[in-house]
Amino acid sequence: MPELPEVETMVRGLRPEIVGRTIIELEFCACTRRPIQVSPSPGKFRKQVAGQKITGVWRLAKRVVVELADAQFIVIEPRMTGLMLVSEPPTPEHRRLCWHMAPKRGKCSSFEFWDRRGLGTVRLLDSDRMEEVRNVLGPDALRMSTDDWKQQLSRTSRPIKVAMLEQKLIAGIGNLYASEILHEASVSPKRSSQRLTNKQLSAIQAATQRILKEAIQYEGSTLGDGTYRNALNKDGGYQNKHQVYQKEGEPCQRCAAGVVRRIVQAQRSTFYCSKCQR
DNA sequence: CCCCAGTCCTGCGGGC
DNA sequence: TGCCCGCAGGACTGGG
Numbered sequence: 001m002p003e004l005p006e007v008e009t010m011v012r013g014l015r016p017e018i019v020g021r022t023i024i025e026l027e028f029c030a031c032t033r034r035p036i037q038v039s040p041s042p043g044k045f046r047k048q049v050a051g052q053k054i055t056g057v058w059r060l061a062k063r064v065v066v067e068l069a070d071a072q073f074i075v076i077e078p079r080m081t082g083l084m085l086v087s088e089p090p091t092p093e094h095r096r097l098c099w100h101m102a103p104k105r106g107k108c109s110s111f112e113f114w115d116r117r118g119l120g121t122v123r124l125l126d127s128d129r130m131e132e133v134r135n136v137l138g139p140d141a142l143r144m145s146t147d148d149w150k151q152q153l154s155r156t157s158r159p160i161k162v163a164m165l166e167q168k169l170i171a172g173i174g175n176l177y178a179s180e181i182l183h184e185a186s187v188s189p190k191r192s193s194q195r196l197t198n199k200q201l202s203a204i205q206a207a208t209q210r211i212l213k214e215a216i217q218y219e220g221s222t223l224g225d226g227t228y229r230n231a232l233n234k235d236g237g238y239q240n241k242h243q244v245y246q247k248e249g250e251p252c253q254r255c256a257a258g259v260v261r262r263i264v265q266a267q268r269s270t271f272y273c274s275k276c277q278r
Numbered sequence: 279c280c281c282c283a284g285t286c287c288t289g290c291g292g293g294c
Numbered sequence: 295t296g297c298c299c300g301c302a303g304g305a306c307t308g309g310g
Binding site for chain 3: 001002003062077078079080119120121165167174175223225267268269
Binding site: 034037079080081094115116117118119156157158224225227266267 | 280281287289290
């Protein structure tokens with residue numbers, strides 16, 4: 001499931017291949033089982049991107065943004081199983097959209113959105129609507145100071161783990177990294193967001209930086225379902241560094257006295273060590 | 279406003 | 295061995 005590190009990896013893989021290139025046409029793949037959520041409609045989308053030059057590719061929380069020369073933005077939300085690829089997809093039948101580009105020597109000829117489950121979305125937005133999307137998101141998890149954490153978490157009474165998934169409070173963290181960050185910070189996922197001490201807030205801020213930056217260096221986490229791949233359809237490596245996620249019953253790597261437990265919070269799995277996370 | 283449950287979707291793993 | 299159910303969860307929606 002692409003979270004901040006996985007989306008950042010996709011963006012870094014795409015950028016050198018597609019920035020400065022011109023889109024010739026957008027193909028809505030015929031082999032798609034069921035169309036994903038796309039706006040505007042295919043005909044209008046195709047017409048608006050044809051002939052456009054790509055001026056930038058960047059990450060907005062868990063979204064990939066492809067910036068076009070006429071100040072329009074293609075915003076891709078991979079959700080659970082979406083990938084942005086410049087190489088062969090894992091399976092042909094889950095290809096959704098393919099952007100064909102004017103040829104350039106030594107570069108790929110297209111990039112595409114592939115999505116096994118089809119929960120992802122692709123939208124073409126003008127500057128105003130792009131700004132609206134930005135405005136509903138909280139600060140990016142990698143750009144937050146301890147004070148930012150304190151301020152954002154003061155807005156909710158939910159447990160810290162649940163609050164970390166709330167994109168309007170903190171943007172970019174998903175279920176996997178929320179558990180890993182709280183373990184690294186030695187903070188219980190059940191602790192009330194508003195009752196965290198300054199020391200705990202500072203630990204969460206630092207752990208977020210460490211975990212997310214390290215995960216980016218490892219090009220993200222490819223789980224057992226094997227869905228996540230980078231832009232070149234290669235596995236990430238950070239799954240080998242996980243301390244608690246999907247490790248129920250295993251001894252805690254840090255304190256050795258605890259065992260990793262799994263609980264459900266807001267209908268999602270949380271993994272933590274009940275001994276060293278307080 | 280806050281919180282929870284349901285919805286979308288497919289592949290896989292557990293259980294019988 | 296084979297089949298079927300339930301689970302995985304990001305973001306959104308509707309109801310209480």
